[in-house]
Amino acid sequence: MNFEYSDKVVKLQKKLNQFMEEVVFPNEKTYHKQMEQAENRWVSPPIMEEMKGKAKAAGLWNLFLEDPEYGAGLTNLEYAPLCEIMGRSPIAPEVFNCHGPNAPNIEMLVLYGTEEQKEKWLPQLLNGEILSCFSMTEPRVASSDALNIETSIIRDGDQYVINGRKWWSSGAASPNCKFAIVLGKSSTSGERHKQHSMVIVPLDTPGVKIIRTTPVFGYDRAPIGHAEIEFENVRVPVTNILVGEGEGFAIAQGRLGPARIQHCMRSIGTSERALEIICQRSMERVTFGKPLSEQGVVREWIANSRIDIEQARLLVLKAAYMIDKVGNKAAKKEIAMIKVAVPNMSTKVLDRAIQILGGAGVTDDFPIAHMWTHERGLRIYDGPDEVHRATIAKWELKDYL
Amino acid sequence: MNFEYSDKVVKLQKKLNQFMEEVVFPNEKTYHKQMEQAENRWVSPPIMEEMKGKAKAAGLWNLFLEDPEYGAGLTNLEYAPLCEIMGRSPIAPEVFNCHGPNAPNIEMLVLYGTEEQKEKWLPQLLNGEILSCFSMTEPRVASSDALNIETSIIRDGDQYVINGRKWWSSGAASPNCKFAIVLGKSSTSGERHKQHSMVIVPLDTPGVKIIRTTPVFGYDRAPIGHAEIEFENVRVPVTNILVGEGEGFAIAQGRLGPARIQHCMRSIGTSERALEIICQRSMERVTFGKPLSEQGVVREWIANSRIDIEQARLLVLKAAYMIDKVGNKAAKKEIAMIKVAVPNMSTKVLDRAIQILGGAGVTDDFPIAHMWTHERGLRIYDGPDEVHRATIAKWELKDYL
Amino acid sequence: MNFEYSDKVVKLQKKLNQFMEEVVFPNEKTYHKQMEQAENRWVSPPIMEEMKGKAKAAGLWNLFLEDPEYGAGLTNLEYAPLCEIMGRSPIAPEVFNCHGPNAPNIEMLVLYGTEEQKEKWLPQLLNGEILSCFSMTEPRVASSDALNIETSIIRDGDQYVINGRKWWSSGAASPNCKFAIVLGKSSTSGERHKQHSMVIVPLDTPGVKIIRTTPVFGYDRAPIGHAEIEFENVRVPVTNILVGEGEGFAIAQGRLGPARIQHCMRSIGTSERALEIICQRSMERVTFGKPLSEQGVVREWIANSRIDIEQARLLVLKAAYMIDKVGNKAAKKEIAMIKVAVPNMSTKVLDRAIQILGGAGVTDDFPIAHMWTHERGLRIYDGPDEVHRATIAKWELKDYL
């Protein structure tokens, strides 16, 4: 394993850190103020567009794309430390057009889209003009077992007819969100992992209905948010399919590895921000005659946070390294491990930050409360911890059969 | 120790449980819908007034008051199990006029108010017509060390002049909230625990300014909420003082014991509701061919939740029993212990419920996410865990001096 | 629930505490020295016999026996606090003839023995002259699933023929151990919980062979210890059966409740002793310019230990109260809960004590290391935590069927 950051990466880290200091952090409050006063919370506020312009100008745009034709051409290991930096502010990923679900959707289109599909959607997506969403999870079944998925994608002549209910379709509540990539069952027979397909569904197609958005611990998470969508006899041309019928799971699998590296490294960045706040705040805040930072319990939190973050980062870098070297499939155990390890770590560090901040820790005076809710969600999204742990154990036990 | 519930209590438990089943639970969704559609989120919705009427009619009103002249005349040990039942729904305490900060404020007035003060405020409070708030915590200092408090209450002739900034003044954002009980420093010399006083400040007094409300993990917690208030040269007659100058801490101490029993028992009820949801949901939800309730990890959560809840409840009952038998002061260690033990337990049980519910666990489709944020707050309000643990240890070590 | 200790109990507590201070604690070192120098580690050293004599004289003998004909006639709730006191020293239970496996074996004989069996064995047992052992667990199968038990007890005319291998037969290595109560399968057909029987097997019966003793984390735990026994064509008269064929599980079940109360309360006492040592030692030991007791982390340990012990004790008392009031069967959930809760608590408290003591914590200069190994074992003996948690969950879920 070689985790050494190349010169290219070190330069980008420096540039990105500088941009965060100069542009992103100073505008966090403005962003929130504009959001509070917004007429429509589902459109990014003006300051976001301004920051996006600056990021483009600075060459810090679409950094996630491994394909140099479209993006920065960075490997997973190279992009990982940049992701960490973006994770230091909840508003940063969008600034660099590196936010979910846009980024992974763009990756899927680049990897699996037809020329027609790419031409139609990529330019606007790459330019940060439109949003797209990913519709996989369903409210009526435990989607951690993907075989439970009930939405149907049935061929009828030159069209696919889609019926089903999806939620956690992040971004769909925005008027800028133009299409969904929908995972559904195109067949009920044959091999169980070959029954699913993915199709592109423009959101203005008749039969698509945004039901509501679901909050996360009280946050609507606008302007992206999480929409619940009803698909009722929705018809799209058969050319909207990705790769082909029965390829849904295979594509989802390919999307998974890099997406996990990205959100895990953002969680590392989030944790670093929390630790920074713990340190700063505990040095300022005085109780019983001395700063909190001189309390033994606080020192224990700081040390444990540092230890936990370091270990988690190394594991994510290892997973990124492996995806680059041996591919998603061979790295599957590491990919599952970071899914479990990282949000469990970050929620712990954030919890300590909340406790240090006292009353302020649960409000929005600091980004900590919001960050916690997001990281807590990550222990569920894309399968709860327990499902991933069961899988890791299964693989581990295989060596002893 | 005798925790046996008397016949009177058993009857009230039964009646209250029935009321919860028939009136409160069925109206939880209505309540939330009315809140969502409310023009003013800081006024309780019509369904609340309706339920309050029913509770009064059923004789389930002001149960918390130990003084039989004003309320049910129950001891702490007797009221505790009723509190547990109310804790099963976040909207229940208000239904029975037993919610914070009203209930503890009423108790303070009954115990420490002058006849004039009682006459002026008690009837409306007892009737559930108005709200009051309690202004203690300050945003600029770590209030867990009460000596940090900066708000001044200075006598000037027949008036007290109040200057300072308070937050976490729950209820003050409501137009129905008519007065605050404010804790501040009336002297800067003399014994350190005799420098503080409490005064009643009508919220329409010139100089009182509601700055904002602070959310708790994204929830505004309307219609009660948590207000930040500026007191700028606010003048009230000297007759508004409670007991006398320098008595602020003593009163706060007296308020504390019963208030803790109450919120801890509500947390026990909250935990029971969470365990109920874990059991029900895990039996319905099927993954990988069997209900979640047959997964070993889920069974472990259920068992540990049951064990944790049982132990915590017994400790709260012991504290209640001791307050009744030997008083707040002699029970101070137990009172501190439940402050630490209970919310740490309830957040753990709720966390398991979130994980069982999956995506639904972080939304408002179940009361769990909201409950979690409240219980998490309790680890901070009124002093963070760490301060209480330090105190418990100090008392423990005293035996070895 | 009424946990109030009666006057009788309060007097016994006082007397027992005094005896511990005057006789047991001062002789702990002597005991260990005599053990170290003993020619035969499997016989109690002279100081033990001396202390036993004093306990008898003081009327602190066979306190565990509920039957007033044979013992103190205390209920489970009454005996529990006395057990706690004995748990403060690893050598104390034998001093009062209240140690396992003698005490539970005596209870079984009193409850289920024939007159002949009682006459033969009880006087010597009650007088503390002989030991007996209980042979249930088997080395070749996971005995937590009792149905796995393989030892056979087959009737052949007027005799039972016993074949099988048992371990964890505590006490059997001592020359004073005169008989084993052996659980085995007397039938392989019929209802699965009615296939087992218990027989009394004198250890001098041909075919009984003590194979070895097994250490617990390096401790041989002499003079009681844990023996592994081979039973090869061992023949005993049919009159040696307890109650009758197929009654083995029912008897084991009856033995269980009170035995758990006893070892759990001893664990509470052990934890109290550990907390005492934490407090004393941390006040004496100075590092970096102040006593350990002024370190925040140590204070947190002290507070958490106090909180954990209090809750656990209340749960054990509740279980004891329930056994007395509604019987073993109705109290089964509580009995299972304390089996899980208590040793998990005590090992945590002891672990903190080890950490406070530093190097001395893992040696025998303090009783802590030894106590830890015993408490850790309790998480396994009589079924590991996980089996009990699964059972508790099963009972909990039943309410939702």
Place this chain on the structure above:
Amino acid sequence: MNFEYSDKVVKLQKKLNQFMEEVVFPNEKTYHKQMEQAENRWVSPPIMEEMKGKAKAAGLWNLFLEDPEYGAGLTNLEYAPLCEIMGRSPIAPEVFNCHGPNAPNIEMLVLYGTEEQKEKWLPQLLNGEILSCFSMTEPRVASSDALNIETSIIRDGDQYVINGRKWWSSGAASPNCKFAIVLGKSSTSGERHKQHSMVIVPLDTPGVKIIRTTPVFGYDRAPIGHAEIEFENVRVPVTNILVGEGEGFAIAQGRLGPARIQHCMRSIGTSERALEIICQRSMERVTFGKPLSEQGVVREWIANSRIDIEQARLLVLKAAYMIDKVGNKAAKKEIAMIKVAVPNMSTKVLDRAIQILGGAGVTDDFPIAHMWTHERGLRIYDGPDEVHRATIAKWELKDYL
């Protein structure tokens, strides 16, 4: 960071693994049997000498020495994975002459010894003929604060006179142990970290008295063990000093980094062995109709163990890499972090193994119980976790001053 193992290392790993499989593991039981039957437990049994011969012949000897003149010439990063392999068996490190305290003592002599000192001691040490011990910790003070050390080393003409009591002097109980390196105070004035010195004290010097050995949770840990030594007016020539007066702490510091890498990597190997046993045993052991490996809770343990081990190993490798690249001093935070992280991890993994093994887990039928006691000790030796956490926090907070 580049953790890639070089070809040289990969070859050594392979060779070492093969040796473990062919020589070490098959002789574990023989070793223990010979130890049990040994007349003198403080001399290694014959099988050890036999294995040492084979290791020498195989070129697997003194692998730890970075100096190619004396040993394998491996960097810390190169030696680390070999240490992991040795950690899989408690008896392995001695087989390869890589065991503490010999290995770190040899390193100190190579780095800091005079030619005369080297000539006198190194050949026998390098050849595995004699043992040496390291005397630092003292029974009367909390040695985690090194300034507490009381042993005096006072110059008197051409001699140093040593007075003091040391314990945890591992190896000194063996007749093969020929000298101690003793840390003591050579001055009571001047800079506080320049008052200590190290001297070589042959154990046959008059005034050296082995008082006793201290067990670790009941294990005497023979033949190495942990001796308590009294030094009473012990006189050695001034040429026995290492480097010079006042250099004691500086030398100890230099010894520390590599020693930690080594014991931490052995702990990783220990944890891997435990996980292996968990997997194997859980697949064989059947309860309630299925193997333990199909129980969800067991699968969770396996997954968490794998996740925890991976993260810990990466952190140790990072620390090793840093020591090699930037030196002990710049790597001090990482060195402190692994001291805390690794034994906390390994004790958790071993605890799960104990629980899986049931009764066998606390006995010596598996190496797990013994391993646990050693790893638990590591949380104390060389300073308890809490001291290291406090230091890590101090360094972390420095960035915010």
